[in-house]
Amino acid sequence: MGKSRRNCVKTGAALLFSPALLSLNGCQNSDNAIKIGVTSRPRMLDPRKATDALSSRINRLIYRSLIDFDERFAPVADLATWEEIDPLHYRFTLLEQPIFHHGKKLSSEDVVATYKSLLDKVFGSAHRGSLKGILEVTAVDETRIDFFLSEPDPLFVGRLVIGILPADLIEQNHPFPQKPVGCGACEFVFFNEQKLILSRQNDHTELHFIPVKDSTVRVLKLRKGELDLVQNDLSPELVNYCQQQDVLRVQWHNGTNFGYVGFNFDDPYLRQLPLREAIAHAIDRPAIIEAMFAGHARLAQSILTPQHWCGLHTEDRYNYDPNKAKALLKQVQTPDGGMLEGEIELSYKTSNDPTRIRLATIYQDQLKEVGIHLNIQSYDWGTFYNDIKQGRFQLYSLAWVGVKSPDIFQYVFDSAAIPPKGANRGRYRDKQTDQLIRKAAEASSMDEQAKIYRELQMRLYDDLAALPLWYEDQYAVSRSDIEGYRLYPDGRLDGLLFVRRSTAV
Structure with missing residues (x-):
């Protein structure tokens, strides 16, 4: 990176801008700006x-x-x-x-x-x-x-x-x-509650990150030209709407964000493998991917994608099979040692995001067919997430975003990583899993680690430490005059280093 700097930056001290000085000096070149809608200001x-x-x-x-x-x-x-x-x-x-x-x-x-x-x-x-x-x-x-x-x-x-x-x-x-x-490709210019402004060093194009909490409002601002680009964080219905607008463009890329259903292993029912397997076989994941994501997701077997250097390569074994789910339910014991008879009632917690509630109702309908009655409890994000960390749930669903290192397994599934010591929110405890985690950490090379981590992932998959759902695709919605944007599997925003506004008339 060369010393390509804005004319208004004379010395290092000049970086200590105030909003008033920025306004007076006219350093915000809005005519050349690319405006990106985000859900909140960066923290x-x-x-x-x-x-x-x-x-x-x-x-x-x-x-x-x-x-x-x-x-x-x-x-x-x-x-x-x-x-x-x-x-x-x-x-x-x-x-x-x-x-x-x-x-x-x-x-x-x-x-x-x-x-x-x-x-x-x-x-x-x-x-x-x-x-x-x-x-x-x-x-x-x-x-x-x-x-x-x-x-x-x-x-x-x-x-x-x-x-x-x-x-x-x-x-x-x-x-x-x-x-x-x-010393990156973009230089900081300005930051307040309304926007963050960076300037690309190679061409001085400004990138304006504008927080717009409501997803519908973000789409309306895209249509009106008040925003140029939005990446992810829209409902499937809004994405479909955007695809029908002549002034907008939608592009897709395989993603790595891992969606899953979590189980509470302190629960006397959910600690039983037959019940977890029954739930897995009762949920029609391919149909949900087609209906909810228009096919823009891939079935998952582990937090890490198969393309990862130590990713798991295995056939999906939890196919949709209601009859098998019903047979498995008959193997579930009641807390007093008897066998389950009739339906079982379970609670499922989720956030109040409309897409997540819609997914919950689909799970509810599919599980009802096999004899599992699912009570849906939806809360604002703060309340929901705090309940999950505290173990106040039977079932819940979340996603792991941008995971790259396999030591995530220690953080999520180690018996010693129950919150607040880690993210083992399901209170999963398994000696074989713990041993494999220790063995992988002590391996002398990445090749040896890869072999052990694949064995570990197979153990977690067999034991249904969590129910893997899918890897949701990444997508971006932009104005039709925005060109050159690139998407990446982990959702990074590096595509903003290449994006430009078309000069075609």
């Missing part, structure tokens, strides 16, 4: 503390990291290549030294400062847990950095995906969440 523009999907995707545009991922989600070089000197010592060498947006050239000291701040308990980064194996990080010279680990970790390289910040501004306690400074 954190400091990559060391960002955890929500939108913030992480926008931070990719502002910052650069040592490592990125390829199409199989295996680590590849971004800023730096690496060598494993021994299992506890990795050396990274910068491939380039781009210029930070405040004018300083990136060097090894910036990498060291960034990762030392991440490891600082007082700073309180949410990413510190995944990096806790780092004992020390030191600069060898201007372009080489050494990382020393407390124990071998074959996944270590893939953990170094945090955006690099300038050491001088870290030292000054610069307010990165309000005024981010990176």
Whole structure:
């Protein structure tokens, strides 16, 4: 990245804009702007503390990291290549030294400062847990950095995906969440409750991220030209409506977001495999994909897609079979040791999102056919999510978004990862699963890990630790004069680096 900067940015100090100064100086070139509708404002523009999907995707545009991922989600070089000197010592060498947006050239000291701040308990980064194996990080010279680990970790390289910040501004306690400074393809310009503005370094095109909470309003603004592009977060009906509008264009790409139904293993009924299998065989997933998503989803067997470097390759065994579901229900025991007779009543919690409620009613209808009465309970997102974390449910449905590292299995299914220690919300406890998780963590290579992780995923699939549903496709809706936008399986917004407005008359 060269030092391609806006005319209104004279020095590093000029980055400390106020809204008043921006208005007076006329730095917001709205005529050349691409306006992106988002569901909410990004929560954190400091990559060391960002955890929500939108913030992480926008931070990719502002910052650069040592490592990125390829199409199989295996680590590849971004800023730096690496060598494993021994299992506890990795050396990274910068491939380039781009210029930070405040004018300083990136060097090894910036990498060291960034990762030392991440490891600082007082700073309180949410990413510190995944990096806790780092004992020390030191600069060898201007372009080489050494990382020393407390124990071998074959996944270590893939953990170094945090955006690099300038050491001088870290030292000054610069307010990165309000005024981010990176060396990525986009430079920060302005941020308030109404919009975030970034400027592409190569052509000075401005990207305006405009929060519009209501999905119908986002579509209306697209039609009127008040927005140029929206990615995801629309109901199937709204997407279908957009496809019928001459002024709009819809494009699709296979996605990796994993939808699932979760079970509470503390429940005396749902801890029984025959009941979980009955539910799996009673839900017609292919029909739902066709009816709800117009075919824009793929059946899933695991959190990781089959294309992942350690993805599971197996036939789907939980096909729609109501008769088999009814037979399995007869194997379910009551808490007093008797056998289940007649219908069973279960509760299902979901958010009050209309699409999720509609899916819940489909599950309800299909389960009723086999003798399972599903009581649907829908809540606002905060109440719903808090209940799930606290274990106040029998059944629920959520999705895992943007998962790349297989250590997600420890976080989600380890017996020791029950909230607040992790995301084992279903209270799943299985000795074989725990052993495989430990075995994978102790493996000496990614090839060995891949074999163990596939065995682990097969165990979770056989035991129905959760019911895999599908991977929903990614999609974008844009004005018909917007060209060059690219979609990615994980939902990243890197396509904004290529998007342009057509100059055709």
